[in-house]
Amino acid sequence: MGISSPGIGSGLDINGIVSKLMQVESAPLADFDKKSASYLAQVSAFGNLSSALGAFQGALSPLTSLSSFQSLTATPSDSSVLSASATTKALPGNYRVNVTQVAQAQTLASGGYKSTTSTIGLGGTTTINFSLGSVSGGSFGLNGTTLGAGVLTGGLTPGALTINGTAIGTDGSTRSARLLADAINAKSGTTGVSAKAAATVTSATLFGAAGASTFGAVDTSGGGTYALTVGGVQVASQAAGVAAGAAGSINAAALDTALTGDTAVTRALADANITVSGSAAAGTLQFTNADGANINVSEAVSGAVTGGIGNSGTANSGSSTTAISAISLVSADASPITVGGTNPAAAGLTAGVGGAYQGATFAADPDRTSGNIVIDSKNNTLQGIADAINKGNFGVTASLVSDGATGTNATPNHLVLTSSATGASSTMRITLSGSGGNPPDADLVNLLGYDPGGTQNLSQKASALDTLANVNGIAVSSSSTSISGAIAGVTVNVNKTGSSTLAVARDTSTLTTSVNGFVKAYNDLNNQISQLSGYNADTKTGGPLLGDSTVRSLQSALRAQMSQQLTGLKGNLTNLSQVGIAFQKDGSLTLDSSKLNKAITSNFNDIAGLFAAVGKTTDSDINFVSSGASTQAGDYAVDITTLATQGSLTSAAALPATTVIDSDTTWTVKLNDTATASSTATITLPAGSYTPSQLATELQSSINGVSSFANAGWSISATVGADGTLKLQSNRYGAQSNISLNDDTGTSVASVFGAATPVAGVDVAGTIGGYSATGDGQTLTGADGAPVAGLKLTVAGTAIGSRGSIGFSQGYAYQLNTLAGNYLGAKGYINGRTTGLNQSVKDIGKQKDALSARLVDVEARYRAQYTKLDTLVASLNSTASYLTQQLASIAKNG
Structure with a gap:
């Protein structure tokens, strides 16, 4: 192809002509770009509007709830003792709270074992039942033995005894159980331990044995004298010159006469807190001092005397014996007691940590879960037992703790059990039963058997305690560290013992902040709308959304909702102006603080209705x-x-006085059956004889101990009615509320419930x-x-x-929040608008591409046409040149 240079032959500026023509042809491209830029500017503006409206909605969200406007504060004077929170149901006021005890969970520990994986027992199948309940009566503590003999003469030296790390104030004068108990009680405020002296009783063989008296007739005929004193009280005396058996002589019968009835001697003994039992004639005479003071029994003899205590017809040179008793220790909160000191044995105590329930009874709590584990040859180790307990998930957790002891015979490993919940009703009772008529494994019983009212093979390391407090003079308690209900609408969270005041007041600060937040959120949105859709008269420019119908609609809807009076509102406040909120000329809101404060004072509870859905x-x-x-x-x-009603199952007849549950009894429970695995479980009932109330407690605890039920929030109540029938009732209401039982092994369901038919619940209508x-x-x-x-x-x-x-x-915030939601999101008006704008930009792009493609053809056509013109003009120019030359030649030759 040859080189083309348009215009050389003709002299025409072909490129310039075509270029100018194409400028005219491509003029619409600039319009397309201008329109596209305008649309994109609107899309960006709507993005800013969406962001501002989203921020507005975010600010409104917390204002749609009552808590933002009706909250109250609960402020303690001592936050180290307690903290508190108040709901809208609380009443402003000041309260005095004195916490004397903080709730804690019970912890039990086993004795030591060499290994956590060594087998325990013979591996026979043993079912271990864990029940949670409360302990009543009796005490928790230690019983000491008789004080050491040296105490009678030397007392207890200082430092001889410590209780829970506190030295007891003893000295050489501490020579009786009563005085030792007094010394211990003087420190009970620090130790948490009180003491009681056991009654002091003289020896049962002092005046005889085997029914025979050893008190010989006193003979002072040899010129001597005789006097018998008990606890400093002279109970008998005989002057000189009185022969045995003569009038005025002392023998067993005479001694009994002096100690019987209302005599001067018995009155004097009573004044000394000494009582008399038995008789000298029968050889059973004993003296008792209930407060634990020592009792000295002595014979004062002068001269030649025969007879008296342990003496018949032989010389009596006098005698003296002192009876001394023991003390018992009681822990105020049933915590273990630590005994120490330089000589605790003299106090009748053994150094170390200990304590057990004495004279107490245990009652299972039906509101606490119970559960069972089975131990056999597959898991009869400390580790296996701990794993089985933890897998059961019935309110008790197990752990293995080493005390660090080393050596060939060391037994450092201990099984430690802790109630999952705090509170006095979370005390454990652990019972064991065998299988197939066999007894439980004895070694497992020795390890785990624990009954506060009986054998306690585990040692209690921490007792189950309620929180105890006094609120404005009223004693209150709670099973947890939170106290609810003592003060209406207020929950008190206890940290430690101590006293604090608690001021409950209306949270006007939060309410004021909420109202100010509402005004600010609206003004921020209004300012953004003004910038995007307003007109600046000074610069004579408008915002990118000036005149946009969507923005006008939003602005109009906002102002309309803000200006209207609320309907359905019950209260004294029905519009924003009553709390000081009003429109200004520029469309923004202003807040009159004085009006707001007045509304807070007069109509605090009604303000929420102006903003939230109520x-x-x-x-x-x-x-x-x-x-x-x-x-x-x-x-x-x-x-x-x-x-609405709850599903239930009621026995067909009254329960007998005693129901026997056989060993290996398991029942299948279906609760709130929704055809899912979580609504069906198997429970094991411990073998034994149950009263109706005990059986109700066991069933309720066992069913509520099923973890899948608890996780779903399901439980049942078991009650014995006035007619003696046993009723199980689901805590759930409605058509999905039901309960049924089926027996698997052991005692049948029918033997307890008869031909009972489950009754399903119904929904409210x-x-x-x-x-x-x-x-x-x-x-x-x-x-x-x-x-x-x-x-x-x-x-x-x-x-x-x-x-x-x-x-x-x-309320206004609720309505505006809903309104904002209509404009935001995938289906909102703003998204619809921006989708349309983006589509317009795409359409313009397509039109621009089509025009650009057409312009290529136009330019090609122009060039083709002007190329032809160029050729034609060049040809004409050539012809003209030729003719000019020829004419010039003719003229020259002519």
Whole structure:
């Protein structure tokens, strides 16, 4: 192809002509770019608007709940003792709280074992049952033995005894159990341990044995004298010159006469706190001092005397014996007692840590779970037992702890059991039973058998305690470290013992912050809308969304909702101006703090209704739960046709006085059956004889101890009615509430419940505002398509028919939050607008591409046409040149 240079032959500027023509042809491309830029600017602006509206909605979200406006503060004077939180049901006031005990869980520990994996026992199948309950009566502590003999003469030296690390104030004068108990009690405020002296009793053989008296007739005929004193009281005396058997002589019978009835001697002994039992004649005479003081029995003799204690007809040179008793220690909170000191044995105690329940009884708590594990040859080790307990998940956790002891005979490993929950009713009782008629493995019994009212083979390291406190002079208790209900609407969380005041007050600061937050959120949005859609008269420029219908619609809707008076609201406040919120000329909001403060003072509880969605019922047993996006404000009557009930199973007849449960008894329980595995479980009932109440407690604890039930929030109550029947009832309401039992092994279900038929629960039914509603348990929800759609109520109580009404209102923050939601999100108006704009940009791009493609053809056509013109003009120029030359030649030749 040859080189082309358009215009050389013709002299025409072909490229310039075509270029200018193409500039004219491509002019629409600039319009396309301008339109696309405008649309993209609007998309960006809508992005800013969406961001601002999202921030506005985020600021509104917390304002749609009551808690943002009706919260109260609970401020303790000593936060190290307690903290507290208050709900909207609390009443402002000042309270005095004195905490004397903090709740804790019980901990038990076994003796030491060499290894955690060595077998324990013979491997026979043993079922171990864990029950949780409370201990009553008796005490927890240690019983000492008789004080050491040296105490009578030398007392207890200082430092001889310490209790829980505190030295007891003893010295040379501490010569009786009573004085030692007094010394221990003087420190009980520090040690938490009190002491009681056992009654002091003289020797049972002092005056005889085997029914024969050893008190010989006293003879002072040889010129001597005789006197018998008991505890410093002279009970008998004989002057000189009195022969045995003569008038005025002392023998066993005379001694009994002096110690019987209302005599001067018995009165003097009573004044010394000494009582008399038995008789000298029978050889059973004993003296007792109930307060533990020593009792000295002595014979004072002068001269020649025969007879007396242990002496018949032989010389008596006098005698003296002192009876001394022992002490017992009681822990105030049932914690282990640590005994130490330089000579605790002299106090009748053994150094170390110990303590056990004495004279107590255990009662299982039906509200606490119980459970069973089976130990056999597969898991009869400390580790296996701990794993089985933890897998059971029935309120007791197990761990293995080493005390660090070393050596050939060391036994450092201990099984430690701890109640999962705190509180006095979480005390453990562990019973063991065998299988197939065989007894439980003896070694397992020695390891785990524990009954506060009986044998205690485990040692208690920490007792199960309730929190004890005094609130404004009223004693209160709680099974946890939280106390609820003592102060209405307030939960007190206890940290330690001590005293603190608690000030409950309206949280006006949070309310004020919430209202200010509402005003600021609106003004921020209004400012952004103004920037995006306003017109600046100074610069004569408008925002990218000036005149946009979506923005105008949003702005108009915002102002309309802010200006209208709320409907369905029950209270003294119905519009924003009553709390000082008003529009300014520029469309922003202003807040009059004085008006707000006045509203807070006069109508604190009504302010929430201006902002949040609020439902107020006239029936206290019907409560507003929530509403839906379609719920309309209004006052709606509530009519109940059916009350929700709970599923139950009741025995066909009254239970006998005693029900025997055989060994290896297992039952299958179906609770709130929804055809899922979690609604079915197997329970094991410990073998034994049960009273009706005991059986009810065992069933309730066993069923509630099933982890899958507990995880689902399900439980049952077991009660014995006035007619003696046993009733199991699900805690759930509604058609999905049910319970059934089937026997697997051992005692049959029919032997307890007879031909009982389970009764399923029913859902609540009724109408709201005359519109149909759907029941689910105790929850009644307005049906779709009605003004009450999504309005959710819980219905309790016992009445059917008209149950008053509910006034439902949607506060400004709630309505604006809903409004913002209509503009935001994938289905929101803003997304629809930006989708349209982006589509317009795409369409313009397509039009621009089409035009660009056409312009290529146009330019090619122009070039083809002007190329032809160029050739033609060049040809004409050539012809003209030729003719000019020829004409010039003719002229020259002519």
